[in-house]
Amino acid sequence: MIGGATDGPAAAELGLNGQKIPDEYEPWVLQAGELCDAVSPALIAAQIDAESGWDPHAVSPVGATGMSQFMPGTWATWGVDADGDGEADPRTPADAIMTQGRYDCWLAEKVRGIEGDPTELMLAGYNAGPGAVQVYGGIPPYPETQAYVSRIQQLVAEYGIRDSEPGSEFGARVVRYAKEQLGVPYSWGGGGPGGPSYGFAQGAGIRGFDCSSLVQYAVYHASDGKVLLPRVSQAQATVGDAVPRSRLLPGDAIGFVLNGGSVDHIGIYLGSGQFIHAPRTGDVVKVSELDDPYYASKPQDYRRYG
Template sequence: MSDPISVIATIVINATGAIDNANLPSGAKASAQVAVESGGKAATSLSARLDHAVAQLPEPAQQAARNGIQGASDHIAAMMSAPNALRAQSDTNHEPVRTRTDPAESHRQPPATRIVPAGQFPDSQGTVGPTRSIVIPVPDAAAAPPAMTSGRIAAFVPWFQQAGTLCSGVTAPTLAALYAAENGFHYGPDAPVSPAGALGPGQFMPGTWAVYGKDVHGTGRADVFDVGDSVMASGHLLCDDYRQIQSWKAKGLVTGDTLDLTLAAYNAGAAAVLRSHGMPSGSADYENQTKPYVARIRATEKDYDWLQQASDLLRPATDIGTRIVADAMKYLGIPYVWGGGGSNGPSMGGFDCSGLTSYAVHTASGGTITLPRTSQGQWHVGTEVPLPDAAPGDLLFGNWGPDGPGHVAIYLGNNRMIQAPQPGDSVRISPVMPGMHARRIN
C-alpha cells in the first residue's frame, strides 16, 4: 500500500461497500456507486469528491457511508504512517546509522514491513471483519503522506508551539513535519517500537534519551512515550545540532543550508554531517534515506504553517470576537467529523465546520448565543459585513449552492481563517477561500 492509487482504490471499495449495505432502492444504489467510483477515479481532491458523492445518498445512508470511508482512511493512514528508516548496519566508511547511543550519533530504526492479521482490516462499514493477512511495506520517507489526517496531531500542537521557540532555527512547522516522518504522531506505550529499539513519538534510542529526555510535567520521570517529554527533547536536540552546525559553517568545516543539515544530523548523526563537510554522502543509506528524509520534511513544512500562525495570532481575548478565535484555537488539530460537535463542544471525536463555529460562538458569548446547527442556518444570524471590513471572530461563509453556503469558518485577520475543512482533515488555519462572505454575530 505504497502508492496513491492503492489508497484511492481501498477507500472507494469501502465507500461502495457501505452503499451496498445501505437499504436503498436498486436505482439509487447504482447511481451512488457510479458517483463514488467516478469520484475515486477522477478526483484531484479525493476527500472532497467522495464527500460530494456521499452527499447524493438519501440521509439515512449517508452516515454509514461516511463511517466506512473514515474507517478505511484512518486505517490506511495508520498503516502508512510508520516511519521509514536507515538500516542498522555499518561499513568501514561510516559509523552505524540509526543506532546511536550518544547525542552525536543517529538514533532511528531500519526499514520494516507491517503484517496486518486476519480480522484487523476494516470492512465496508468501517468495522473489523475477517479478511486474509496481508504484508504491507512501510513506505519511504519521501513517499509517505502527511499523517495529520488521523487527528493524532491534536495532542502535539501545544508542544510543537513551545518547542518551536527554543531557538530561531527550528520552528513548530519543522517539528510537526519531522514527527510526521518519524512516527506519524503515534504516542503512548502502544506506539510502534523500531526493530533497533527506538521508542516513542520521536523515536529515541535509550542512550540519546538518557541525555535529552527531561520530565516536563513534574511527574518525576522523563517518559519517552509521552508527547510533551518527547517533543521537548527533540526540540533541544535539534537546537543543539543547529547551533553546532552554525559553528562548523563559520569555521568553514561544512557548507549547506543549516536547517537541512540539522535534519540530516537528526537522521544520520551530526558526525556524518561533519565527515561529509555538509549533507551526508558517500553511502547508499545517506542517498536513499537521509536525503529523502530531509527533502520530505522540508517539502511538508508548509502543510503545518498554521501552527506558527496559531502562535502569532492567539492573543488575550478582550471582546467576543477575539474570544471566539481563542475558543476555536483550543481545538487546532482535532479531526473533522461529519456532523461532529455543537454548542457543547466536540462529539464523535471532532467537529465539522458548523459544529466548530457553533461551539466557539456559544462559549465565547457565555452561552447567550446559540447558532443554528448548519452553515445555511448560521448565514441568517447577525449582520453581513464587507469582506475587507471583517474582524477576527466574524464568520466566513463559502461553497455557495442553491440552499446557501455549504461551508463556514472563523476569520482570524490577515486573510487567514480557522476551519474544520473536510473529511480526512483536521481543524486548521488556512487562507480565506475566494468567494467567501462575512457576517458579524454580535
C-alpha cells in the first residue's frame, strides 16, 4: 500500500479544482499528484478525464482497462494495491490512480534529456510508450498522441484552480505591470525597462513594446529594479528557473518556438490558460489563450524569474 487517502493538503493548496472531481476520488488524486515533481493533482485529474471520463470500468477497443486505462502487461509491472484490500486491480479507483502517478513519475525519468517540454514528453510516453518518444526524439508524429498531449494541456487548466489560482506576490506584480500595458502598440525593437519607446526597422515610427521588452519591463518593475532580464526572447528563455507546464503560475514567462530553432517569442502567464504578450507588427499588447491552435502547436519553454 502506498500511503493512504487520509489527512493531507487541501485541494486548493495543491492547485486543484476539487469541484470538478467526484468526492470519493479526490484524496487519491491529491496523493498521486504529489508523488514526484513531474506530476501535479491537476495533471493526474486531466489524464483520468481524457482516458476514461472517470469511469472505473472503462475498457478500450485494444483492452486497456479502468479509470487510468492500463494495458494488462503494463499493469502487471506497475500495478499497486493502494487501498490495501489485498489485490492490485486496475478497475479499483485507488489502485488505478496511484499506479498512474507512479507510472507517470517513471516515464518522466525515462524521457529525461530528450529535447522538448518534459511534461509533454511524459504524456506522449503514457499514450504511445516511452520507446516511441525515444525513437523520434520527441513527441511521436502520431495524430492520436499529439491530440492526447494537447487535450491534457487544455484539461490541466480546467482542473487547476482558476480565479484563485495560486502564485507568488512577485508573480502577481509581474502580471499587474504587464496588464497596465494592454493596448500599447507592438513596436519591433521598441520598449525596455523604462517603458514603451520607438523601435527600428518595421518598428520605426511606432512607440510601444515588442514581446521581449514587455517581459523585461514587467519583471524589472515587479522586482523594484533588481532583476534586469536580457533584451531578447532567446536569452530570456535561458535564465531564471525552468518549470514544467503542470506547475506554471501567474507571472511565469512562456517562450514559444514559432519558426523553428530557438525561442523567438515570449509572453507572461496570467493563469486560467491565458497569457499576455506583444504579438506582432500591426497588433497591440493583448491577452491570448494557450490552447489557441496556433500557440498550442508550437514548442514552449517555461521560466520563473522570482
